[in-house]
Amino acid sequence: MRIATRFTARVASSAVVAAALALVGVQAAGATASAAAKASPVTCTTANTALTVTEVSRPINHLLLKATNTGTTTCYAHYAPFLRAGADAQAPLAWVEESKPQAVVTLKPGQSAYAGILTYSPDGEGGGTAKTLGVHFTDKKAAATGKEKTLNLPKTGVFFNSAAAVTYWQANAADALTW
Structure with a gap:
């Protein structure tokens, strides 16, 4: 027992x-x-964001680039995007240094960042019509990261000249279009 x-x-x-x-x-x-x-925030890339480019009525000669975080982790939209206007572009568009925000734009899942694109100015030289826009995100060292995403431009293409430039990423569309 x-x-x-x-x-x-x-x-x-x-x-x-x-x-x-x-x-x-x-x-x-x-x-x-x-x-x-x-999880710790990551750098925004073409793999974790959806990109769109639209023509705006004001200011004239501008496009608006929108990046929406489609991932499950917060991402940082560092600096400005590297943009290639057309398949034959030799160099990316210049960055508008005056548009640099005080802090890196942080995107929680579902949130968007914006960059304004000046396509041409009467002060610019040369130019031509581009039908596509190549987009690369940048990392915290301002280097291109991830794969390029190619977007179709509105209508039958957009005219770009040597004055074309892009703003740094902004938290809202109005700020992106003030430059």
């Missing part, structure tokens, strides 16, 4: 230990899941 009691007690204590370990495992898995939900 005594042997049976000890055996039952050991089986019961083993069950308690197993249950405790299982509970710790569940808690650890929960902690891992919550840590993943609170």
Whole structure:
């Protein structure tokens, strides 16, 4: 009888230990899941954002580039995008340095950043009509990152000349179009 009691007690204590370990495992898995939900922000790229380019009525000679975070993690829209107007472009559009915001634009999932694009100015030289716009995001060192995304420009194309430029990323469209 005594042997049976000890055996039952050991089986019961083993069950308690197993249950405790299982509970710790569940808690650890929960902690891992919550840590993943609170992942560190990443750099916005063409892989985790949706890009659109639209023609605006004011100011004239401008386009608006919109980047929307489609990922599950907050992303940073560093500096300004590198833009290539047309497939034959030799160099990216210049950045409008005066448009540099006080802080990096931070996009939670579903939020958008904007960049204004001046396509031409009477002061510019040469130029031609482009039908596509190549877009590269930048990292925190202002280097191109990720793959280029090619967008179709409105209508039958847009005229660009040497005065073409793009603003830094802005938190709203109005700020992007003031430059």
